[in-house]
Amino acid sequence: MNAAKRPNRWFRNLSAKVASIPMILTALVVFVGGTAWTVFYSFTGSRLLPKVKFVGFDQYERLWSTRRWMISIENLAVYGICSLILTMVLGFTLAALLDRKIRFENTFRTIFLYPFALSFVVTGLAWQWILNPDFGLQGVVRRWGWEGFNFDPLNNPDLVIYGLLIAGMWQGTGLVMVIMLAGLRGIDEDIWKATRVDGIGLVKTYVQVIVPMMRPVFVTALVIISSGIIKLYDLVVAQTNGGPGISSEVPAKYVIDYMFKAQNLGQGFAASTMMLVSVIIILVPWAYLEFGGKKHG
Amino acid sequence: MKCKTKLLSAAAIICASSAGAADLEVTHWWTSGGEAAAVSEFAKAFTEKTDHNWVDGAIAGSGGTARPIIISRIIGGDPMAATQLNHGRQSEELIEAGLMTDLTEIAEAGGWKDLVNPSALLDACTFEGRIYCVPVNIHSAQWLWLSHDAFAKAGVAVPQDWHEFVAAAPALEKAGLVPLAMGQQGWQQNIAFGTLTIAIAGIDDWREVSVNKNADVAAGGSYTAVFEAAASARELARDSNVQDWNLATNMVISGKAGGQIMGDWAQGEFQVAGQVAGDDYTCLPGLGINQILDTGGDAFYFPKVDDPAVQAAQLELATLLISPEVQVAFNLAKGSLPVRGDIDMSSANSCMQKGLQILADGGVLPSNDMNLSADTTTQVEDLMAEFWASDLSAADAQARYVDIIARAD
Numbered sequence: 055m056n057a058a059k060r061p062n063r064w065f066r067n068l069s070a071k072v073a074s075i076p077m078i079l080t081a082l083v084v085f086v087g088g089t090a091w092t093v094f095y096s097f098t099g100s101r102l103l104p105k106v107k108f109v110g111f112d113q114y115e116r117l118w119s120t121r122r123w124m125i126s127i128e129n130l131a132v133y134g135i136c137s138l139i140l141t142m143v144l145g146f147t148l149a150a151l152l153d154r155k156i157r158f159e160n161t162f163r164t165i166f167l168y169p170f171a172l173s174f175v176v177t178g179l180a181w182q183w184i185l186n187p188d189f190g191l192q193g194v195v196r197r198w199g200w201e202g203f204n205f206d207p208l209n210n211p212d213l214v215i216y217g218l219l220i221a222g223m224w225q226g227t228g229l230v231m232v233i234m235l236a237g238l239r240g241i242d243e244d245i246w247k248a249t250r251v252d253g254i255g256l257v258k259t260y261v262q263v264i265v266p267m268m269r270p271v272f273v274t275a276l277v278i279i280s281s282g283i284i285k286l287y288d289l290v291v292a293q294t295n296g297g298p299g300i301s302s303e304v305p306a307k308y309v310i311d312y313m314f315k316a317q318n319l320g321q322g323f324a325a326s327t328m329m330l331v332s333v334i335i336i337l338v339p340w341a342y343l344e345f346g347g348k349k350h351g
Numbered sequence: 352m353k354c355k356t357k358l359l360s361a362a363a364i365i366c367a368s369s370a371g372a373a374d375l376e377v378t379h380w381w382t383s384g385g386e387a388a389a390v391s392e393f394a395k396a397f398t399e400k401t402d403h404n405w406v407d408g409a410i411a412g413s414g415g416t417a418r419p420i421i422i423s424r425i426i427g428g429d430p431m432a433a434t435q436l437n438h439g440r441q442s443e444e445l446i447e448a449g450l451m452t453d454l455t456e457i458a459e460a461g462g463w464k465d466l467v468n469p470s471a472l473l474d475a476c477t478f479e480g481r482i483y484c485v486p487v488n489i490h491s492a493q494w495l496w497l498s499h500d501a502f503a504k505a506g507v508a509v510p511q512d513w514h515e516f517v518a519a520a521p522a523l524e525k526a527g528l529v530p531l532a533m534g535q536q537g538w539q540q541n542i543a544f545g546t547l548t549i550a551i552a553g554i555d556d557w558r559e560v561s562v563n564k565n566a567d568v569a570a571g572g573s574y575t576a577v578f579e580a581a582a583s584a585r586e587l588a589r590d591s592n593v594q595d596w597n598l599a600t601n602m603v604i605s606g607k608a609g610g611q612i613m614g615d616w617a618q619g620e621f622q623v624a625g626q627v628a629g630d631d632y633t634c635l636p637g638l639g640i641n642q643i644l645d646t647g648g649d650a651f652y653f654p655k656v657d658d659p660a661v662q663a664a665q666l667e668l669a670t671l672l673i674s675p676e677v678q679v680a681f682n683l684a685k686g687s688l689p690v691r692g693d694i695d696m697s698s699a700n701s702c703m704q705k706g707l708q709i710l711a712d713g714g715v716l717p718s719n720d721m722n723l724s725a726d727t728t729t730q731v732e733d734l735m736a737e738f739w740a741s742d743l744s745a746a747d748a749q750a751r752y753v754d755i756i757a758r759a760d
Contacts, residue, residue: 299740
């Protein structure tokens, strides 16, 4: 191809580039700019209003010596790992079952997806009532006659995070199921025929053939679930408000509480910077594996 | 200027009617039965006595929920016309940033300096010699509310102080009652702890720790006794699993719990329930141990706005809130004490009379809102929330408390 004929690469697809300017500006100013601003002020002693009064790493030292922050991190880890694994497994299983050309598939799909239409606040309140020992599940079962039935996770500091997990999964699994179902529907019918001809068992086909083919779908679901986990806040506020005591606190709530309730912006910024760092720690190796690997071969 | 001079005089209403009626959005977090009854007294007086309208901006949840909303609206450039805040250190930086209306002139014209009793209330509104808020009531946190019904069921006499209460607790438990009602929120548990501190560690040690932030005293023996008392109070409250303070008060009202440590705003709930002080319930200021109350309170701030009609209405509201009739009506409904020493509170019930007597005798302490920054208070509340909900030992809790006090500013 003649080099002179080729238009300047800056002007190729000009209209598309012009159209994306607002998005680029938003990303730079709002996201990158806002992030830089937050990180900058996390090194200051800002209280109610941002002030440039540097205190070095004081805010971070205090953060990591605060018990509430440590509990928040632990809770997020437990919630995150459990909900990541369980929603993926459950979502895929449900999708695979629905994909077996069952009757009333639409009805089931609607039932499973419906919780996702509710906000986390509604979900949290609903599950707060369901798990209420007097009026909810425990009360109902006891009234049926099982007097000794005990299921009261929200008032037990060791179990409360699993109470949140139940509500979170109830809300999120439907969405993952739908994404997986879309992925399954994209699998060519010939593949199924081929495995049947080769006499490969159903489970083996799923695990060894279908799942690897659905890799992009899994990545999409993973990103959606993970971003939901990191920003976990409204569910906790609605369902337990961090209680009992501080046993169901999460990092995002720490940030909000210290920025506004405690009127200590510096501390809140330090905490949100740590949240960013943790996201980057997870994101960078993943992005390297996902995109960097291909370049080299 | 002419308008302003008139405003300062008693003829505020005439001037305002020329400026036209304004809608004044007022935000507050008074949403329980007794509180709502009290704030409607303000709204009624404002709507009846001026041409302006009171637009109620109640924010559900406690102050901890409402304050961030209020403050972010002010900082974000969408201020309401007036707002409740606990005066003291919460609003320091807002005033510093010039976001609040200066009320010094109407305060001087109204002679607030001589009226407001104790004077510490007005001092908490004052920043660099200028006055920025109207105190509307005095809140003391150091009260123990006791249900006569519960003690009758348990077959023991109504206790006269904290020690008798602890001694009576086993009888209450035997009768299937919860000895101590406690809402599971950090600020309520912190109030109970603070009340125990003043009663058990004594006023001098309390002052040394809370006002002077002396961590050595906080680590000392008197505070060890306080944490041990708190640990035993925690056992008494084991079976109370309500969240909000008014639900805990309701346990006392309905005779399901023996008592509750809560501020004098609980009085409003008893009133709404139609109970009579002395007959149906007993109140013990300072846990019946020392006759002293802290004088926290609620105050109204007026964020700066551009509309001159609203500005005029703001000053009118400020004058109205501290006027004698409004003070009496509001505080009778709320169960809190008036900020003026010169008004007739003879229609107040026996609990409020106790409070008024303590106030008249000068048994007052500055409240934690005035002593500690919101940052320190939040850390203490986090500690208390954890302490009351877990098996954290008294010694460990004290060690962490000392740490917070040592870093307090």
